[in-house]
Amino acid sequence: MESFNLLLDGFADAATPINLLWALLGVTIGTAVGVLPGIGPALTVALLLPLTFRLEPTGALILFAGVYYGGMYGGSTSAILLNTPGESASMVAAMEGNKMARSGRAASALATAAIGSFVAGTMATILLTFVAQPFAEIAVGFTPADYVAMMAIAFVTVASLLGASPLKGFASLVIGLTIGLVGIESQSGQARLTFGLPSLLDGIDVVVVVIALFAIGEVFAHALRGGGGGTVTPLKGRAVLTREDWRRSWPAWLRGTAFGFPIGALPAGGAEIPTFLSYATEKNLSKHKDEFGHGAIEGVAGPEAANNAAAAGVLVPLLTIGLPTSATAAVILTAFQSYGLQPGPQLFSESGPLVYALLASLFIGNLMLLVLNLPLARVWARLLQIPAYAIYAAILVFATLGALASGGGFADLLLLYVIGLLGVLMTMADVPVAPAIVGLILGPLFETQLQRALQISEGDPSVLFDSMLSIVLWSVAGLGLVLPPLVSRLKKRTAGV
């Protein structure tokens, strides 16, 4: 009850005209940089930071929070319309969302992403306000061994992302795992698969690979097949979201939030794993399994909600323990410190009014983003009526700009087109590209945590099953592996009888 009153005070602070203006500016900039692949909220906040040293802390932090949340909304727009995910966590939304856009349902896909982001963002912010402290205490208890078990669950769910042919799916996964090996290995400092090129030492940026495989690969595969005339899709239907869309979207939003917030709150959780888990869950639970891979609305609603809830989850360790667990969080931490505020166990008691103003502004920012994005959905969707050749040209420009902006300069541009060529071959051979991204993201995470766990135990593998938590997680992974085929066999049997 006390935190509720404090939150009301926070709303009073955040709702001053000047602070509302900062919030609006933040969400607008955030949406703009989110739309453009390669420029993330981290870079944007880092650039704004020196400009805001003379601002009072509340206004500056509200601005940064707006950029952070806005980036999450914007990322899904380019993913859905142009199949060019602005960041890796929007990849899953691109898979189903772009298929929807291509069948004339771009406005619905954008709307379910925007409303899903709002629902998830709001619920996650409520959780952040009231249960951040107990949540953080559990979250920091996760040992490297527990993370290994959690990654195992993620790997099991990957099966549902593999696509129609398991063989091609696995081939794609191996491509991703291999790309993930490039660069300096974290524990030994040894370089792998860098071929003596300094620009490969730090590995290949996930964003570059995502843009290359999704956007570049698709554009060139399309050009090779010929046929640049016509529009990508006709627009269908009048309503942005039909009653049926609502009915299918809302459970997915809730489930996505349930995955996103807790995993986002884990120090090494991240935003990608919950989107994978959400997609797999929606696919398993859906009555419209056949639509998955061809534009199922649940496949956009769930992962987008998960993505946004994870973004709020990341603020749990940041505010309660002072642990930055993503690049943007690290920059926001710098912002806190530049105002002489130290996020950590004492932040809520020492700088309470400021924290609650920040939390209140997250609610306000979310609402602003919904108001900003929902009417835009139809406007954005009409963009697809431009002739296809123009769209594909725009995708190329966009993708190239994105790779340049992600910071590697010429080297990243070269990589973009080399991997893009790989993407063309994959698209032409009907090999799905999503598993490659999954391998690229999960592979290095899994390897690092496994190495850490084994190094701490001095090489004793029993450490992996040492805690109650890891045993539970391994069991879930095991069930995830065994249950789906078992259930479908049972269903077949009952159907046969």
Place this chain on the structure above:
Amino acid sequence: MPPPATQDEGRTAPSEKRGRRLAGPLPYVVAAVLAVVLVVVTVVRGGAADVTNEALGDQQLKIMAPADPGGGWDQTSRAMQASLKELAGRTEVYNVGGAGGTIGLSQFAQLDGQSHQLMTTGLIMVGAIAANGSANTLDEVTPLARLTTDSQVIVVPAESDIMTMEDLADRMRDQLSSVSFAGGSAGGAEQILAGLVAKDLELNPGDVNYIAHSGGGEAVATLLSGSAVAGISGISEIKAQIDAGQMRALAVSSAERVGVLPDVPTLRESDIDVELTNWRGVVAPAGITTEQEQALESLVMAMTETDEWQETLAREGWGDVALAGPQFETFLDDEIVRTTQIVDELGLSEEQR
């Protein structure tokens, strides 16, 4: 001081363009989208300004931060940008992250003779050059000045039975491999410190059980989960946990005690003859003239005396160790010799693989 008008333009422009996009029909929409993209790119990349400065060859000063946004080099570069405003006009900061700064170094080494280009550097780059077997070294740049220093702190979780640095040293002598250290990236300042401590205890630095993390935050998470026995971190990254009583600070790595942790002894006070600080400095490309070098050194040293810079040092808790000219070059040479040797002994260097 009000912020310059150019920055305000940069910040409000995107929202104006967005407003137009809502109103217009399709061609306008497309035009507006492209405009937003251009504005964003311009804002992000920083516009050109007509700065005239003799020493810089009439060019705008550019500072490369050889790391991603948010880290120490990025913060140092941006602090320099702010403090140089009155001395050298607008300065552009850009990031070339990765591999302990050696990726940035490999690009910077190509800028031969361009006196308007600067790069931040420091102990971590010295260590990374040795560990990565980098093709480029600091021989290919012109050292200008050392700027700041960050002390490191050795901690254990609060519930640990290790109470002092002497206890930890005993545990290390007992069985080195059972004392796992959580810290930053492989070959970074934290692992170098762990190696130096082991060496001082007459143990083999290569046997230190060091668990590398890609950032200070991750290492703190591993420590809080109770998995590692001890941790090494920059003070600013773990001060909150120390203050909250979740971590116990055993020793700091600097020559003298640190102002923010007055009760924590130095390693020397704990009978370990090691001193290591995570220093940062600034370099110019090779091939610049002696006059240009001297002009840049005076510019940087003048910068360290500005109020803006001193405020930054106080805010970040960095030590003021400004040092230029031959003294800095001697210091740098000593650091390279010591660091290369310990990186070798840690089993991290290229030749040993």
